Amino acid sequence: MSTTQRSVPGSAEMNDTAAAWRSAEHAHVVHFYENDSFLVEEVSRFLGTALGAGDAALVIATKAHREGFAQKLKSRGLDTAVAAAQGRYITMDAAETLAKFMINGQPDAERFTALIGAVVARASKAAGGEPPRVAAFGEMVAILWAEGKHEAAVKLEQLWNNLSETHSFSLRCAYPLDGFGCKNHGELFLKICAEHSTVLPTESYMALVTEEERYRSVARLQQKAHALEAEAALHRSEEQFRLLVEGVQDYAIFSLDTNGVITSWNSGAERIKGYRAEEIVGQHFSRFYTAEDMGRGLPAQVLQTARETGHYEGEGWRLRKDGTRFWCSIVVTPLRNRRGELIGFSKITRDITERKALLDQIEQHTADLERAQDSLRRLSGRLLQVQDDERRRLARELHDSAGQMLAALNMNLESLQDTIRTKLTPDLAHRLAESIRLTNQVMKETRTLSYLLHPPLLDEAGLRDALHWFVGGFIERSGIKTELEMSPELPRLNRDLEIAIFRIIQEALTNIHRHSGSPTAGIRLEMTPDEILLNITDKGKGLPAAPASVQANGKGQTKTGVGLAGMRERVLQLGGRFEVVSANPGTAIKVVFPLIVPE
Numbered sequence: 001m002s003t004t005q006r007s008v009p010g011s012a013e014m015n016d017t018a019a020a021w022r023s024a025e026h027a028h029v030v031h032f033y034e035n036d037s038f039l040v041e042e043v044s045r046f047l048g049t050a051l052g053a054g055d056a057a058l059v060i061a062t063k064a065h066r067e068g069f070a071q072k073l074k075s076r077g078l079d080t081a082v083a084a085a086q087g088r089y090i091t092m093d094a095a096e097t098l099a100k101f102m103i104n105g106q107p108d109a110e111r112f113t114a115l116i117g118a119v120v121a122r123a124s125k126a127a128g129g130e131p132p133r134v135a136a137f138g139e140m141v142a143i144l145w146a147e148g149k150h151e152a153a154v155k156l157e158q159l160w161n162n163l164s165e166t167h168s169f170s171l172r173c174a175y176p177l178d179g180f181g182c183k184n185h186g187e188l189f190l191k192i193c194a195e196h197s198t199v200l201p202t203e204s205y206m207a208l209v210t211e212e213e214r215y216r217s218v219a220r221l222q223q224k225a226h227a228l229e230a231e232a233a234l235h236r237s238e239e240q241f242r243l244l245v246e247g248v249q250d251y252a253i254f255s256l257d258t259n260g261v262i263t264s265w266n267s268g269a270e271r272i273k274g275y276r277a278e279e280i281v282g283q284h285f286s287r288f289y290t291a292e293d294m295g296r297g298l299p300a301q302v303l304q305t306a307r308e309t310g311h312y313e314g315e316g317w318r319l320r321k322d323g324t325r326f327w328c329s330i331v332v333t334p335l336r337n338r339r340g341e342l343i344g345f346s347k348i349t350r351d352i353t354e355r356k357a358l359l360d361q362i363e364q365h366t367a368d369l370e371r372a373q374d375s376l377r378r379l380s381g382r383l384l385q386v387q388d389d390e391r392r393r394l395a396r397e398l399h400d401s402a403g404q405m406l407a408a409l410n411m412n413l414e415s416l417q418d419t420i421r422t423k424l425t426p427d428l429a430h431r432l433a434e435s436i437r438l439t440n441q442v443m444k445e446t447r448t449l450s451y452l453l454h455p456p457l458l459d460e461a462g463l464r465d466a467l468h469w470f471v472g473g474f475i476e477r478s479g480i481k482t483e484l485e486m487s488p489e490l491p492r493l494n495r496d497l498e499i500a501i502f503r504i505i506q507e508a509l510t511n512i513h514r515h516s517g518s519p520t521a522g523i524r525l526e527m528t529p530d531e532i533l534l535n536i537t538d539k540g541k542g543l544p545a546a547p548a549s550v551q552a553n554g555k556g557q558t559k560t561g562v563g564l565a566g567m568r569e570r571v572l573q574l575g576g577r578f579e580v581v582s583a584n585p586g587t588a589i590k591v592v593f594p595l596i597v598p599e
Helices: 012-022 036-052 063-075 080-085 094-099 109-126 140-146 150-163 183-194 213-246 267-273 291-295 298-309 353-419 426-453 456-460 463-478 495-516 562-573
Strands: 028-033 056-061 089-093 134-138 170-176 198-200 252-256 262-265 312-319 325-336 342-351 481-486 520-527 531-538 549-552 577-582 587-594
Touching (some): 028 150, 089 109, 109 150, 140 150, 463 481, 463 495, 495 520, 495 531, 562 577, 562 587
Parallel strands (some): 028 198, 134 170, 481 520
Antiparallel strands (some): 252 342, 312 325, 520 531, 577 587
């Protein structure tokens, strides 16, 4: 964006300046200045150009600068009072405005957007152009920087950029260059530059304003003295800016011409890449690239992308002088003159090899952990299978061995009772009857235990009949009113799936009976075309000190009891999803299985 055009109302140059102003949308320019009077001169031209073109201007500055701008604009024939009455010239005190959106030493995004966005919108509405444009000068960042709130200044620059996404304006910020005297200002300086579309290092880099031809004959000697003074000032500012860049040790900062030939080199580049300036200036920057990247034409792609999009960011391997490789992040920005012509590129490189190595280690550890989890999951599945097989074996043993012996014992006792009934004393008769009753009770409990270990109905009739039998027995044993709902169309399922569903319901009801204190329980088993949905709820006291939701999807660990862990493993073995949530009151277990039916 051109900010040094002279604004002379009514002249042809005024039309050219207005045209240049109207072509710059959403520009965000930062000016590092040495001379305060020069800042007032340049900003006044910037504001005057907008006002002269019929657009609006917004000034958020100190009192001294606001008064300086008003005087300069008046000397150029611009009546700021009229523009202010029209709403096209809005001035605000920087310190007072800043205080309205600062919270705990940092600018608050919502307050900033509401306050400044409303002002920009008001100025834009008053602008006479089509489309309307607003030229804004903000000095609030300079105040924050002077107060030592450097990160807050950077954040405020970012908030201006965010605001430009919803409001049309061209913004100029300014920092006194003497505020960057510390060595640790280097990285913050780079952050500030990165938030702007154009960086003007000092006023010496600005185009000099020549006097009108009628003054040249009278002021030739004075102009010569001014040129000499400007040359000296240019040398001083260039040296100061060079020292500022040189002070950045963690970044390689260098410039390229339009063909990619290196034209400048800072000490950070020497430290990172190993080349001294006299060794590398004049060489093509592609020498830092690996053979693989050279083969696919990456250097040319980098410059082309930066040229076409205005920016290039990337990471990759680069080569040092000694041939060793390092992993780096790079930013390439095209440099253009005020006419928009490409004059070269700036390139910033940072060595992030250590971070790359750490990330690679994390990825490796993550892969190792996933493999270990897969192995553990397979082992868990095998243990569950062994457990189910052992339960089936124990159930068979109890039924076929212990159960049969108890039945034989009961028959013998009953036969003995019939044979010697009349010969027994009342006491012995009572003892014999009690023995028969206890034998029957043991037989019943042995049969129940056998069925709980592995109900024969599960193999013979399927999940539906096994669940009806189990829930009925649970109600009888626990006294907990339990409702069982199942889809009428529920078919016989895969054997492993039926066992998993039965065991989860069995474990859940056992937990409800032992721990919840709930008088009721609910089981709902539904089938969709692709999934089996299982929900188990109670109205008890819930999980102690449990989070509102405990999920398991195979990606992490879940802090639950042994019973819930077993349920989780069964679900994961079959590719399902398991979740425990607070039911307010009580607890709900939600399980989703992919539908598996026998072939």
